[in-house]
Amino acid sequence: MVDVAVIGVGQTCYGMFPQKSLKDLFHEAAVDALKDVDKGLDPMEVEEAYIGSLSTGGAQLGNFAPLMMEASGMIGASSRHIENACASSGFAMRDAVAAIASGRTKIAVAGGVEKMSDLPREKNRLWLGVSGDVEWERLAGTNFAGIYAMMARRHMYEFGTEKKHITIAAVKNRANALANPKAQFRIPIDLERAMNSPNLASPLSISESCGITDGASVIILCRADMASNFTKEPVLVVGSGGASDYVAIHDRPSMTTLEGTRRAAKQAYNMAGIAPKNIDFAEVHDCFAIAELLAYEDLGLCDKGDAGKFILSGATARDGICPVNNSGGLIAKGHPIGSTGTGQIYEVVNQLRGRANTKERQLMNVRYGLTQNVGGSGAAVAVHILKAVG
Amino acid sequence: MVDVAVIGVGQTCYGMFPQKSLKDLFHEAAVDALKDVDKGLDPMEVEEAYIGSLSTGGAQLGNFAPLMMEASGMIGASSRHIENACASSGFAMRDAVAAIASGRTKIAVAGGVEKMSDLPREKNRLWLGVSGDVEWERLAGTNFAGIYAMMARRHMYEFGTEKKHITIAAVKNRANALANPKAQFRIPIDLERAMNSPNLASPLSISESCGITDGASVIILCRADMASNFTKEPVLVVGSGGASDYVAIHDRPSMTTLEGTRRAAKQAYNMAGIAPKNIDFAEVHDCFAIAELLAYEDLGLCDKGDAGKFILSGATARDGICPVNNSGGLIAKGHPIGSTGTGQIYEVVNQLRGRANTKERQLMNVRYGLTQNVGGSGAAVAVHILKAVG
Numbered sequence: 001m002v003d004v005a006v007i008g009v010g011q012t013c014y015g016m017f018p019q020k021s022l023k024d025l026f027h028e029a030a031v032d033a034l035k036d037v038d039k040g041l042d043p044m045e046v047e048e049a050y051i052g053s054l055s056t057g058g059a060q061l062g063n064f065a066p067l068m069m070e071a072s073g074m075i076g077a078s079s080r081h082i083e084n085a086c087a088s089s090g091f092a093m094r095d096a097v098a099a100i101a102s103g104r105t106k107i108a109v110a111g112g113v114e115k116m117s118d119l120p121r122e123k124n125r126l127w128l129g130v131s132g133d134v135e136w137e138r139l140a141g142t143n144f145a146g147i148y149a150m151m152a153r154r155h156m157y158e159f160g161t162e163k164k165h166i167t168i169a170a171v172k173n174r175a176n177a178l179a180n181p182k183a184q185f186r187i188p189i190d191l192e193r194a195m196n197s198p199n200l201a202s203p204l205s206i207s208e209s210c211g212i213t214d215g216a217s218v219i220i221l222c223r224a225d226m227a228s229n230f231t232k233e234p235v236l237v238v239g240s241g242g243a244s245d246y247v248a249i250h251d252r253p254s255m256t257t258l259e260g261t262r263r264a265a266k267q268a269y270n271m272a273g274i275a276p277k278n279i280d281f282a283e284v285h286d287c288f289a290i291a292e293l294l295a296y297e298d299l300g301l302c303d304k305g306d307a308g309k310f311i312l313s314g315a316t317a318r319d320g321i322c323p324v325n326n327s328g329g330l331i332a333k334g335h336p337i338g339s340t341g342t343g344q345i346y347e348v349v350n351q352l353r354g355r356a357n358t359k360e361r362q363l364m365n366v367r368y369g370l371t372q373n374v375g376g377s378g379a380a381v382a383v384h385i386l387k388a389v390g
Numbered sequence: 391m392v393d394v395a396v397i398g399v400g401q402t403c404y405g406m407f408p409q410k411s412l413k414d415l416f417h418e419a420a421v422d423a424l425k426d427v428d429k430g431l432d433p434m435e436v437e438e439a440y441i442g443s444l445s446t447g448g449a450q451l452g453n454f455a456p457l458m459m460e461a462s463g464m465i466g467a468s469s470r471h472i473e474n475a476c477a478s479s480g481f482a483m484r485d486a487v488a489a490i491a492s493g494r495t496k497i498a499v500a501g502g503v504e505k506m507s508d509l510p511r512e513k514n515r516l517w518l519g520v521s522g523d524v525e526w527e528r529l530a531g532t533n534f535a536g537i538y539a540m541m542a543r544r545h546m547y548e549f550g551t552e553k554k555h556i557t558i559a560a561v562k563n564r565a566n567a568l569a570n571p572k573a574q575f576r577i578p579i580d581l582e583r584a585m586n587s588p589n590l591a592s593p594l595s596i597s598e599s600c601g602i603t604d605g606a607s608v609i610i611l612c613r614a615d616m617a618s619n620f621t622k623e624p625v626l627v628v629g630s631g632g633a634s635d636y637v638a639i640h641d642r643p644s645m646t647t648l649e650g651t652r653r654a655a656k657q658a659y660n661m662a663g664i665a666p667k668n669i670d671f672a673e674v675h676d677c678f679a680i681a682e683l684l685a686y687e688d689l690g691l692c693d694k695g696d697a698g699k700f701i702l703s704g705a706t707a708r709d710g711i712c713p714v715n716n717s718g719g720l721i722a723k724g725h726p727i728g729s730t731g732t733g734q735i736y737e738v739v740n741q742l743r744g745r746a747n748t749k750e751r752q753l754m755n756v757r758y759g760l761t762q763n764v765g766g767s768g769a770a771v772a773v774h775i776l777k778a779v780g
Contacts, residue, residue, distance in 0.1 A: 062475030062521025066769040078632030085452030101492035131452025242468030379456040
């Protein structure tokens with residue numbers, strides 16, 4: 001298997017950009033990534049591209065990926081659009097890695113884009129609903145907030161987790177986002193106010209949920225043995241895992257474990273030859289705050305059932321032993337669905353290179369960073385482990 | 391790079407199946423493929439799956455691939471939905487091949503499914519329209535028939551191609567489909583009637599166009615060095631090429647060449663280490679009859695501009711030197727969009743194994759078979775070359 005390196009990363013600000021089209025957003029992220037390749041890269045040299053998106057803005061149903069390639073001057077690439085609900089670009093990353101690992105491709109792009117602000121609120125809710133299970137969950141009237149609320153209730157019942165433990169994840173991520181200029185929600189919230197914010201689906205409140213976001217992200221990858229031709233600071237992709245699971249939670253053996261995360265993580269750790277304790281920091285899929293707690297356990301960062309205690313100890317805070325969602329996470333950095341997976345890679349690569357925008361936000365002595373990107377309520381999960389060179 | 395083999399192929403009949411859901415169709419093709427693995431395969435052993443679809447039936451917008459995995463008992467696979475308009479499953483095949491070639495995956499599935507019969511005619515036209523260029527071509531009021539008609543006119547102007555040459559492709563494919571029990575349109579048409587059938591977009595008539603089709607296809611692949619564990623008759627994937635191009639034809643340097651086909655074919659020939667003259671038969675993307683003629687030229691089966699003479703010579707007929715669309719092609723076998731790419735692989739694998747359903751339809755002494763799958767009017771093209779073992 002050919003080793004794979006990231007040579008450039010790009011991302012738009014996450015937020016509401018009604019004036020920008022899908023093409024504008026993707027172009028902006030692509031230009032940002034190309035500029036990041038410090039020794040230069042002709043966009044025509046990109047051979048393969050994997051573009052994640054859920055709804056493609058509702059406009060260009062087919063040939064969405066070639067259109068994004070056009071918009072970014074990468075017309076020489078063989079491109080395809082990848083959909084795996086909220087894990088679309090996590091899988092774009094996984095497939096770009098495989099293309100290079102196979103020896104077939106020298107330079108590939110993984111990216112993602114979503115434009116959610118051009119739909120009315122009701123329609124956004126509908127579109128998000130059809131990413132869950134349509135035949136049972138949606139017909140029964142529930143939505144993602146309802147499903148994650150059930151997971152939260154069950155976790156509280158099984159393991160004595162408290163509402164406060166869940167809320168802390170949201171408060172931490174909102175605080176983390178303050179120093180991230182590309183984050184959408186840069187307004188702090190204190191624990192008391194977050195605990196008492198209106199319920200979305202009890203026990204989850206509005207403060208514990210991600211929002212509606214526009215954004216794009218682009219990662220440029222190449223064979224590790226060629227990386228130094230393009231950049232002084234490549235970052236190695238040492239682990240990649242992917243897994244699917246039943247789409248509806250009633251089909252799964254447990255409501256408090258995402259089997260997809262466990263299986264994808266196991267693959268990624270095995271490939272990297274490391275254990276969870278070697279992970280220095282992580283960006284995980286906190287679409288709702290409870291999802292971050294589940295991720296701690298399913299990724300092996302703490303024992304099953306201990307997520308409440310783990311977050312309470314400060315382990316995952318910026319100055320903790322394993323900072324999680326230092327970017328602000330989906331809750332505060334934002335969750336432009338198709339962009340989220342490669343947006344997590346963007347953050348991890350910048351941290352591993354020591355290029356966080358401020359000293360305050362830069363994590364020290366980090367070697368291994370992990371990303372976890374979840375589709376639906378766990379139907380598809382991609383996990384990646386990146387490693388600083390030298 | 392690890393060598394890749396096909397160990398099982400499955401396909402539904404192509405046609406109008408209003409009583410069957412997307413899940414039913416995919417399940418049927420998956421069961422057909424699993425049965426085809428003659429030494430047996432537990433569906434849980436499938437590690438990765440790449441599922442092509444354009445519209446996913448309009449129902450399950452997100453997590454479509456995990457849902458299809460559930461429906462076919464392959465819940466252990468890491469799956470994603472791939473969209474590249476009409477080339478969706480050609481790219482699913484390409485990515486499944488990369489996964490195995492990388493050494494990461496032992497057993498993978500490439501498949502595709504489309505259900506077009508549950509939409510009213512107007513809506514189908516609309517959905518198909520958004521696979522072309524939405525901002526220019528569609529807004530200007532044209533559709534795929536109009537675009538291919540322009541290509542046909544230009545080919546007639548530049549190279550003296552006659553309407554009759556184009557029509558012959560349709561008549562040949564309709565005749566070929568008669569012996570294919572899985573083909574949709576098994577009613578022969580004679581040249582005179584086809585020449586005089588109502589215009590869709592002059593010079594293309596209704597007889598020279600594909601229709602509206604439901605169907606699914608599934609290909610099971612594995613490492614070539616493990617193939618004999620699963621089947622007595624593996625088929626090798628010796629070439630894979632993919633390319634994108636401008637979505638709208640006004641951006642391309644020529645209207646009579648699909649650059650995407652040329653670039654994808656070049657990659658596939660190079661990988662296989664063979665030349666076009668080594669291809670014994672091919673399944674090409676004849677969404678309209680003119681597209682088959684363009685494919686002859688862009689794949690190098692004949693010289694540029696000579697497609698009319700080439701088809702007139704009978705070279706691509708069932709008993710010709712290089713039979714093309716012996717299955718009936720998109721025009722007569724049918725074109726269930728997301729299924730077409732892997733449906734072509736299904737046909738080629740069966741021919742290479744000597745397993746065509748009738749003696750009449752079986753091609754003799756074939757070693758190399760090629761597939762060409764086109765998205766939009768050439769914005770994405772996947773080309774594969776398969777080789778019989780022994």
